[in-house]
Amino acid sequence: MNMKPATAKISSVALKHNLQTIKQKAPNSKIIAIVKANAYGHGVVFVSSALEDIVDCFGVARLEEALALRSNGITKPILLLEGFFAEKDLPVLAVNNIQTMVHNAEQLIALQRAIIPNKIKVWLKIDTGMHRLGVDLEQVDEFYRQLKNCSNVAEQIGLVSHFSRADELECGYTEIQLARFEQATSDKNSERSIAASAGILFWPQSHLDWIRPGIIMYGISPNNIPGQAYGLIPVMTLTSSLIAVRHHKKGEPVGYGGVWHSEQDTVIGVVAIGYGDGYPRDIPTGTPVYINGRLVPIVGKVSMDMLTVDLGVNSIDQVGDEVILWGKQLPIEKIAEMSGMLSYELITKLTPRVLTEYID
Numbered sequence: 001m002n003m004k005p006a007t008a009k010i011s012s013v014a015l016k017h018n019l020q021t022i023k024q025k026a027p028n029s030k031i032i033a034i035v036k037a038n039a040y041g042h043g044v045v046f047v048s049s050a051l052e053d054i055v056d057c058f059g060v061a062r063l064e065e066a067l068a069l070r071s072n073g074i075t076k077p078i079l080l081l082e083g084f085f086a087e088k089d090l091p092v093l094a095v096n097n098i099q100t101m102v103h104n105a106e107q108l109i110a111l112q113r114a115i116i117p118n119k120i121k122v123w124l125k126i127d128t129g130m131h132r133l134g135v136d137l138e139q140v141d142e143f144y145r146q147l148k149n150c151s152n153v154a155e156q157i158g159l160v161s162h163f164s165r166a167d168e169l170e171c172g173y174t175e176i177q178l179a180r181f182e183q184a185t186s187d188k189n190s191e192r193s194i195a196a197s198a199g200i201l202f203w204p205q206s207h208l209d210w211i212r213p214g215i216i217m218y219g220i221s222p223n224n225i226p227g228q229a230y231g232l233i234p235v236m237t238l239t240s241s242l243i244a245v246r247h248h249k250k251g252e253p254v255g256y257g258g259v260w261h262s263e264q265d266t267v268i269g270v271v272a273i274g275y276g277d278g279y280p281r282d283i284p285t286g287t288p289v290y291i292n293g294r295l296v297p298i299v300g301k302v303s304m305d306m307l308t309v310d311l312g313v314n315s316i317d318q319v320g321d322e323v324i325l326w327g328k329q330l331p332i333e334k335i336a337e338m339s340g341m342l343s344y345e346l347i348t349k350l351t352p353r354v355l356t357e358y359i360d
Contacts, residue, residue, distance in 0.1 A: 003241040003320050006273040007355040009327075010042050012050045014233040018219050019054050021231045026200055026207040032079055032193065034214035035069075036061040041347045042218055042235055045072045046358055051217075052076055057099070059212055063089055066098045079123065082133065083107050090114040090152070101125045101160065103133040108143060111152050122147055123158035126184055128177040128194075130164040140184045158210070159185045159192045166198035166206075167223045174199075178206055198222040201230055220343045226331035236347065237327030238354075242291070242319055244270035245311065254308050255300030260285050262299075267315035268308050269296070271323045276304040278350035279325065280339055287338045290324040292317055 022031070033055040034040075039047035048058055048069055057077045060066050063085070066078045075097075083101040084093060087110040093100055094116040102108055103125035111122070124143055127134030135143050147153050161181045165173045181194050193210035195203060200211050201222070219234040221227040227234065248254070248268040253261050262268075271289065275281035281302045288295035289309055299310045311317050326332035326346070336343040 001320060003243060003272070004239065005355060006240045006277040006353065007357050008041070008350060009237040009239060009357045009359050010046060011235055011359050013360045014219055014235045015047065015050055015217065016054065018217050018232050018235065019051060022200060022213050022216060026211045029207045029209060029211040030056040032057040032059045032210055032212045033217060034059040034212055036065060036081065037348045040215060040218050040344070041350050043356055043358070044068065048074050063092065067096065070096050077121070087114060090120065091116050093120050094118050099123065102143070102147065103135060108146060112150050114152055116152055119152055119154040121154040121156065121158070123160045126159060126161045126181060128161040128180040129173065130162050134161065137180060137184050144188060157190050159188065159190045161194045162196065163194065163199055166203060169202055174203055178203070215344060218347065220332055220347065224333045224337040226333045228331065234327050234332065238325040240271050240273040240323050240325065242269045242317060242321045242323060243272045245315070245317055245319055246270070253300070256303065257301055260300045262310070264313065266313050267311040269311045269317060271307050271309060272305065273325060274303045274305045274307055276351065277354050279307065280341060280346070280349070283339050287335060288330060290330040292321060295330065
């Protein structure tokens, strides 16, 4: 008996395929590969090592993420997407070739005051309508001027913004944001970036000098249409094993709370994965998993370490058979749609207990 517990199988071939697809969609743009949150749960060291020769820069959310890349031999530039959090971080950025967003006056003042060994490349974050981070449109010229005059800032300042509704093709807001960005930046001799994953897929006019692919690098679309529709291949296949196959009588419940009762005699499979692995506890009954060439429904509540599926009365499945929770055979976008969760959330919720297996 040789059963594998919950395992995320990560494919470098799929990853590189997705990068080539992205390059075909935006052939004239340089690439900031977004590897925050442990490369969206895919393993930041593996992903960045696989991509270092293909991309121009890496994007992370926190300084600790950037330093983890540096300590694992990544030499390409790294951009802090939220900027630095403390003035004492600036010498660390300067020494480690880490670039930073500047999105508020406090960061600007810290840069002006700092004593650092060499200049830092800065991207000025402009709020075009997300209203989360960024300087207001009427402040752009003044921030840009002050950054230009700051002796700690490298000469080439980048200009960046972020779409809030780029996956909604008919709402009209993306056009407004892009027009605001163009207007605020057109008179400045700087490289520009506004397109993340949805911008790359749906708004070719937004590609500009730099693009910032995140979720699409991992073969997942930013909406609930499977990434295969856009030429992408899932990089992760989340698998586990059947650890029990049980005959189950009509009318009997399964699992905590008795929320599901079988309508006929059937066969129940127990799968070694649960919310302790990051699989959502409140996933609806009926959400599928893939076993032996077919989809079967989850029934009853997901437990910490296990979930149960209805294999059907004619089941010939056996203990040890592989179960796929998402991957090429079962797109994560389908799980997201059924659960009302985002693919982003599903993929980044996986806990360290899930084994990682790097394939090809």
